[in-house]
Amino acid sequence: xxxxLQTPAATxxxxxxVSVRDLTVVYRTDRGELPAVSRAGIELRAGEITxxxxxxxxxxxxxxxxxxNAVPAPGRIASGSVEVAGVGDVxxxxxxxxxxxxxxxxxxxxxxxxxxxxxxxxxGKQLLDLGxxxxxxxxxxxxxxxxxxxERMGLxxxxxxxxxxxxxSGGMRQRVGIVxxxxxxxxxxxxxxxxxxxxxxxxxxxxxxxxxVHRENNLATLIVTHDMGVVSExxxxxxxxxxxxxxxxxxxxxxxxxPSHPYTRALIGATARIVGDTTRARALPGRxxxxxxxxxxxxxxxxxxxxxxxxxxxxxxxxxxxxxxRYRACHADPTGDRP
Amino acid sequence: xxxxxxxxxxxxTHGAFTGPRTVHALRGVDFTLPKGxxxxxxxxxxxxxxxxxxxxxxxxxxxxxELVVDGTxxxxxxxxxxxxxxxxxQMVHQDPYSALNPTRTVGQIxxxxxxxxxxxxxxxxxxxxxxxxELLELVGLQPDGVLGKYPHQLSGGQRQRVVIARALTVDxxxxxxxxxxxxxxxxxxxxxxxxxxxxxxRLGISLLFITHDVATARYVGEGGELHVIYxxxxxxxxxxxxxxxxxxxPYTQCLLSAIPVLRGIEEPGPDRLVPLAxxxxxxxxxxxxxxxxxxxxxxxxxxxxxxxxxxxxxxxGADDPGGAxxxxxxxxxxxxxxxxxxxxxxxxxxxxxxx
Ligand SMILES: Nc1ncnc2c1ncn2[C@@H]1O[C@H](COP(=O)(O)OP(=O)(O)OP(=O)(O)O)[C@@H](O)[C@H]1O
Ligand SMILES: Nc1ncnc2c1ncn2[C@@H]1O[C@H](COP(=O)(O)OP(=O)(O)OP(=O)(O)O)[C@@H](O)[C@H]1O
Ligand code: SF4
Ligand code: SF4
Ligand SMILES: [Mg+2]
Ligand SMILES: [Mg+2]
Numbered sequence: 001x002x003x004x005l006q007t008p009a010a011t012x013x014x015x016x017x018v019s020v021r022d023l024t025v026v027y028r029t030d031r032g033e034l035p036a037v038s039r040a041g042i043e044l045r046a047g048e049i050t051x052x053x054x055x056x057x058x059x060x061x062x063x064x065x066x067x068x069n070a071v072p073a074p075g076r077i078a079s080g081s082v083e084v085a086g087v088g089d090v091x092x093x094x095x096x097x098x099x100x101x102x103x104x105x106x107x108x109x110x111x112x113x114x115x116x117x118x119x120x121x122x123x124g125k126q127l128l129d130l131g132x133x134x135x136x137x138x139x140x141x142x143x144x145x146x147x148x149x150x151e152r153m154g155l156x157x158x159x160x161x162x163x164x165x166x167x168x169s170g171g172m173r174q175r176v177g178i179v180x181x182x183x184x185x186x187x188x189x190x191x192x193x194x195x196x197x198x199x200x201x202x203x204x205x206x207x208x209x210x211x212x213v214h215r216e217n218n219l220a221t222l223i224v225t226h227d228m229g230v231v232s233e234x235x236x237x238x239x240x241x242x243x244x245x246x247x248x249x250x251x252x253x254x255x256x257x258x259p260s261h262p263y264t265r266a267l268i269g270a271t272a273r274i275v276g277d278t279t280r281a282r283a284l285p286g287r288x289x290x291x292x293x294x295x296x297x298x299x300x301x302x303x304x305x306x307x308x309x310x311x312x313x314x315x316x317x318x319x320x321x322x323x324x325x326r327y328r329a330c331h332a333d334p335t336g337d338r339p
Numbered sequence: 340x341x342x343x344x345x346x347x348x349x350x351x352t353h354g355a356f357t358g359p360r361t362v363h364a365l366r367g368v369d370f371t372l373p374k375g376x377x378x379x380x381x382x383x384x385x386x387x388x389x390x391x392x393x394x395x396x397x398x399x400x401x402x403x404x405e406l407v408v409d410g411t412x413x414x415x416x417x418x419x420x421x422x423x424x425x426x427x428x429q430m431v432h433q434d435p436y437s438a439l440n441p442t443r444t445v446g447q448i449x450x451x452x453x454x455x456x457x458x459x460x461x462x463x464x465x466x467x468x469x470x471x472x473e474l475l476e477l478v479g480l481q482p483d484g485v486l487g488k489y490p491h492q493l494s495g496g497q498r499q500r501v502v503i504a505r506a507l508t509v510d511x512x513x514x515x516x517x518x519x520x521x522x523x524x525x526x527x528x529x530x531x532x533x534x535x536x537x538x539x540x541r542l543g544i545s546l547l548f549i550t551h552d553v554a555t556a557r558y559v560g561e562g563g564e565l566h567v568i569y570x571x572x573x574x575x576x577x578x579x580x581x582x583x584x585x586x587x588x589p590y591t592q593c594l595l596s597a598i599p600v601l602r603g604i605e606e607p608g609p610d611r612l613v614p615l616a617x618x619x620x621x622x623x624x625x626x627x628x629x630x631x632x633x634x635x636x637x638x639x640x641x642x643x644x645x646x647x648x649x650x651x652x653x654x655x656g657a658d659d660p661g662g663a664x665x666x667x668x669x670x671x672x673x674x675x676x677x678x679x680x681x682x683x684x685x686x687x688x689x690x691x692x693x694x
Pocket of ligand 5: 060061062111192
C-alpha cells in the first residue's frame, strides 16, 4: 500500500502505459449530443490493476471503449486524448493501424462478451484467425498458450477449442473471451465486467488467473465492474465514476477504508456484506442518472448527496489531488463534513 | 405453509454430439417453509435452484417426492384442482428487463391479473384500481408517477418493484425470488431486499430466496434458513448466519471462501478453502458427490453417499465436532444438518478488519 503513496512528482516520473487526458465522449440523442464521459483523466501504469466502479449508466463502458477508440455510433470522442506508450494517441488512429493495436498491444474483453464470439466458427478457428490478423508467426505456440490459459481457468481446453459458441455455457464463453484477450501478449488489458455471468467459485478462479497473468507480464490492467468486492479483491487503484465524471481515484485500500467522496461512501455503504450488522447497510436514495436527466450545472451527484450545499448547485467540482496520490471532485470536506 | 419432501427431478436429454444423457437436476430435496418464514437456496450455477423454483410454482413437473401446500399433497390432484394452490405461490424472476411486456404500461401490467383475480373475489373496477395504487405504494413506488409509464421508462430497481407488485396482485402467500436482485444495480439491491423483508414482516408472506450471492441471503430478515445445494442435493442447511459463520461441509466452505473480501474493511477468513478441481459432470460419483473436488476426501467418501444428518448425530464418528464448537458469533446451532462423513467447522468467510 505504501508504495502507491507517491508524491505528484514521482507519479509523473513513472511512465504510464495509457494516459487519458481531458476525455469527453458524447452520444447523439434526440436532444442533441450529450456527454456520457466528461473531461475524464486517468492513467494506467505497468504492474497496476485499476478498478473502475460506478452505477449502471455512469459511463464505465464508454470510457473503456474510448481506450480502444472503439466508441460505437451514435457516439464519438469529442475531445481529449488517449496516449498509449509506443503507439501514440489512439483517438487519432484509424483503419489498419487501429485494428492492429486493438487485440495486439491492447487486449480487451467487452461487456457481455459471452455473446461476442462468431457463431459460425469454432473457438479454435477464431483463435487462429486472431493470430493471423496480428501476424503471429508461431501459431502452434499460440494454440499451446491458449490451451494452457483455458485449463488454468477450469475449462476443458480441447473441448472448448472444438466448440461453437452455442455449445458453451455463458460462463464458459466469458472465460473464452478472457483467454482470447490474454493470448496475444498484450501490454494493456481492459476487462469490462469480466465475471458477471459467473458463480462465485468460477469468479474466484477467473480473478486468480487475471491477477497471475497480469503479474507475470507486468501488464497495465483496467477492470470495469459494479461489484465492490471484485474490485477490492484485485485492484491496486480504484476509480469511481458517476454521471460521466471520475469523482474519486486513489490507492484501492485507502479509498475503501477512507472514501473521500460522498458517492464512494454511499456505494460502499450500500454493499451487501457477509459479516457485520445487516442493519448498518443503507440503500442509496434516488436513482442513477442517465444522459437526459444529468445536471448540466453544478455537481452531478447533488440530488442524491447528503452533504449538498448551495455551492454544489452552481459549481461543478473539478477532480483535484487533495492529498498525495488521492483525487476527488467534491466541494465538501473529505472527511464527510459540509463545505 | 409449504412442505417439500424428497423432491426429485431428472432430465433425460438426447444431444446430437453427446448422445443420451441423464441430468439429476434435483436428487431429493426436503424443506419446510413456514408462514412468514424465509428459506434461501444457494449453490453454483446449474445446481438445480431454478428447477426447484419452477416446480414450486407449477411451471415444471417433478418425478418423485411430495409437495404439500397448506396440508394438501399436490401430486395426487388433477392439474385443475392443483391450480388454486399454485396461485398462492408466485415467482419473481431474475430479469426485470424481460419479465415485463415492453408495450404495456405499468397500469395495464397490473390491471390484467387484477381483473382475473376479481373474477374470484368479485372486486369492482374501482376496487381493482385502488388495489393497483395500493400495491405500488407497498413496493415503494409513487402510483401517480409510474401507472402510465412503460417499462423502458423505469430504472432496473423500479422495474423489479413492478414485477413484485404484479406477483402480489393475486394475493400470494409465498414468493419465490429467483436471483431477484442479481441483475439490479448495486445501489438499488438493498432497497429490494428490504422490500422482501417487509413483505414477510407486514403481510406474513413466506419467501423462498434463490441466489448465488450468499451475502444477500442475510438481508431478507430474521429467522431465515440457508440451504446449500450441490448438484441437486442439499448438502448442508441451518440458520443462515450459523451456516455462514461455521459451515461444516467442505463444499459450503469452498463456496463461502470464494466470496470476494472487501479488503481494507474486511480480512480473509482464517480457514479459506479452494476445491481441488473444477466441476466435471462426466465423472461418475457413486459416493459423496463432492469427493472428486474435496480436499478432505477419504476412501470411505467414495464408497457410499452421505445422507443429510443433524450435526452431532455422529455420522462422522470421532471427528464429528457436534454442535458445541462455537465459532465466535455463530449463535445457536439450531437445526444444523450436513451430508459429510468428516464434518468440521471452519471459519472461511471474511472477518471485519480492525480499523
Ligand atoms: N449507443 C448509445 N446511444 C445513446 N446513449 C448511449 C449509448 N450507449 C450508451 N449510452 C448512454 O451513455 C451513458 C453511459 O453508458 P455506459 O454503457 O458507458 O455505462 P456503464 O457505466 O458501462 O453502465 P453499465 O454498468 O450498465 O454497463 C448511459 O446513460 C447510456 O444510456
Ligand atoms: N428442460 C431441461 N432439459 C434438460 N436439462 C435441464 C432442463 N432444465 C434444467 N436442466 C438442467 O438441470 C440442471 C439444473 O438447472 P437449473 O436451471 O435448475 O440450475 P440453477 O441452479 O438455477 O443454475 P443458475 O445459477 O445458472 O441459474 C442443469 O444441469 C441444467 O442444465
Ligand atoms: S460537490 Fe456537493 S453535491 Fe457534489 S458530492 Fe460534493 S458535497 Fe455532494
Ligand atoms: S463426505 Fe468426504 S468427500 Fe464428501 S465432503 Fe465430506 S469429507 Fe469431502
Ligand atoms: Mg457497461
Ligand atoms: Mg437459475
